[in-house]
Amino acid sequence: MGKEYGSEPLGKVLYSGRRPxxxxxxxxxxxxxYDYTRWLYYLSVLARFMMKPNNFKGFFRYRWMSNYLAVPDFMDRHTEGLRGTALRLAHEGxxxxxxxxxxxxTDMFKADPEIGNDTELSKKMVIFDENMMSTIMGGFRNLKWxxxxxxxxxxxxxxxxxxxxxxxxxxxxxxxxxxxxPMPAAELGAAIDDDLPKIGACAVQCNTTCDGSLMGGGLMARSMGIPTFQLASPIRHRQESVQxxxxxxxxxxIHxxxxxxxxxxxxxxxxxxMARFNDETKEFLEWLEINKTPYPQLLGATLGFYRYGEYMAAGGRSPLFLETSKKITKLAxxxxxxxxxxxxxxxxxxILWGVQAAYYTAFPNWLMNCWGIVPINDMLCCVSTEMVSTTDKHQALLDLGYLYENMIMRSRSNGGYETGVEDLFRICEQMxxxxxxxxxxIGCKSMAGYHGLFEEEARKRGIHWIWVNHNLMVPYDGTRRDMRTxxxxxxxxxxxxxxxxxxxxDFDDSLCW
Structure with missing residues (x-):
């Protein structure tokens, strides 16, 4: 046992029996x-969060809040086997x-009429669909996304x-x-169960990745009880004529x-x-350049989670993300x-392609530790890396339009053969x-028609192709163990x-968080 990779059998240490x-x-x-102090830090973050009266009330008001008791275990799962810089990159990101x-x-519970009832804060909130990036909110100084x-x-x-x-x-x-x-089904179920806060002045939704999401969005709009705008980004987003x-x-x-x-x-x-957003994109491009080499650094869940948060949620509005991105670049x-x-x-x-199982986001860590399969890039990170104009209003609108056409998931499930198939093998070559x-x-129909095309193109290029079945948020239809098998x-x-x-x-983790 020690500081070297593989110095102890992780399966026996972490999964002896079904409890972790x-x-x-x-x-x-x-x-x-270092890892233990970070683990204590996450516990302190949760403790400080729960010490605020509104958050304490929110914990007992909303059923889904109990899932956040697993945050320390969540971090443990996503750092399994890691040492040195890889461990620090995971904790930073x-x-x-x-x-x-x-x-x-904290903001949500403060505005929630059943908890904090801050009506002025609620009037400053704009509710976005979870599939939508927040970037246009960068133009509203006094509003909250x-x-x-x-x-x-x-x-x-x-x-x-x-x-x-x-x-x-x-x-x-x-x-x-x-x-x-299951994703739009779960969102609708929370609305049916009256388990979402009734906040916000208005809402913005998008024509997302599939009919299921569109269905869920429409029903969610009814349950919100606030004015809702449906952003209809072009589906064939690689065509210049739609920009x-x-x-x-x-x-x-915006209007x-x-x-x-x-x-x-x-x-x-x-x-x-947007200047900050562009700088974040430049840092991301640096990480990809490093990942092209024999010594990649930003891998699997570390790259994926951080990029999702930075690209979709922060959208250039938080200086902390740029500071962290620069720190990550320096470490990497x-x-x-x-x-x-x-x-x-x-x-x-x-290359990880397709939609990952939300109930097994630590799967890339297992690939590395068990088989030495290094996850270099993730489909959900393969979004637009074009810069947004910071001087010309019309060009900025076009650039924002292109960003929203290339939101996470939407950039691959929409756009046709070029984005769904050709881009994958181009990325394989680049990386x-x-x-x-x-x-x-298995609950997604968007890319099912590509099945044969994927295998044919992989054979032509001599690329090993492994199908891994799951059902996004329903582990019973394809368990973590099934995925590994x-x-x-x-x-x-x-x-x-x-x-x-x-x-x-092979181990049984069916009762793990």
Whole structure:
């Protein structure tokens, strides 16, 4: 046992029996002490959060809040096996997302008429669909962006694998067919169960990734009881002819928010925030350049979680994200120069494609620790890296339109063959990947038609292709163990390889958070 990767069998230490954590992982004194102090820090964040009366009331008012008791375990799962810089990158990136979530919840409960009842704050809030990035709010200096679906449903299922099953069941009882994607089903179920705060002056939704989301958005709009704008971004977003329309839709959304809140859009404030957003994009591009090398640093869940929060939620409005991004770049660059690795062996470089299982976001960590499969890039990170104009208003509208066309998930499930198939293999070539882990979300119909095309193109290029089935927020339809088994079978039967850590090949974690 010690500071070296693979110095102890993680499967026996972390998953002896179905309950996790027989003891904490020993990483050598320096890394173990660092990890333990961070773990204590997250507990202190939760304690300070709960000490505020509104948040304490919110914990007992909303069923989904109990999932956040698992935050320390959530961080443990996403740092399993990590040492040195990789461990610090995970805590810097994912840890900030946890902190940002507590700030958002604090505002929500303060405005909630059943808890804090701050009506003035509520009038300053604009509610966004959880599939929508927040960027246009960068032009409203005195308003607050809120997406209560994110902490209530999306993040809840990250924390606890069965965290939103109650709401999915509620939607099915309501009469919605059971083959609808669990995400909009869970969001609708929370609304049916009266388990979402009734806050905000108005709401903005988007024509997201699929018919299920559109259905959920329409029903959610009814339950909100506030004016709602449906942002209709073009589906064929790679066509130049649609960009003027995309910009007009952004302008329509801005005018809607102005009319409902009485606030005037501040172009100077937008340009200030977009300058920061552009700088964040530049830092992200640096991480991708490092990941193209034999010593990648920002990997799997660390890259994914942080980029989701920075790109979709922060949208350039928070200086803390840019500060953290620069710190991450500094750490990653130094680790690259020192040729540091994030696991014991680098056997395969993989691109993660498709929609990941929300109940198993630590799956990339298992890939590294068990099989030496290094997750170089994630489909949900493969969004626009174009800069937004900070001087020209018309060009800024076009650039914002392009951003909203390329929101996470939407950028791949919409747009046709070029974005769904061709881009994947272009990215494989750019990132020097020899493997694709294809998440198959069985409740999603958007990419099902590409199945044969994917396999055909992979064979042409000699890329290993592993299908991993799941059902996003419903673990019973494809458990964590089932997901691992599909990788195990491929690695043993096709590649004839032995695991790096045999103790992780098969274990029962059905009762884990």
């Amino acid at each position: 954590r027989r003891r904490r992982e020993w990483r050598g004194f320096r890394d173990t002490w 994912i840890g900030l997302i946890v902190i940002d979530m507590t700030l958002s919840l 809120v997406s209560y679906e994110v902490p209530a449903i999306y993040a809840s299922s990250f924390m606890c694998q069965e965290g939103v099953m109650h709401y999915v069941d509620k939607t099915h009882e309501y009469g919605v067919p059971t083959d609808v994607c 003027e329309y995309a910009g007009e839709e952004i302008l329509n959304a 809607f928010i102005e009319e409902q809140t009485g606030e005037k859009f501040d172009w100077d404030y937008l340009f200030e925030n 660059t130094e680790a690259y120069r020192n040729k540091e690795m994030a696991c014991k062996e680098y056997r395969h470089r993989a 020097n990947a020899d493997m694709v882990i294809m998440y198959v979300h 599909e990788v195990n079978r491929y690695m043993r039967t096709i590649l004839k390889e032995e695991p790096v850590d045999p103790s992780l090949e």
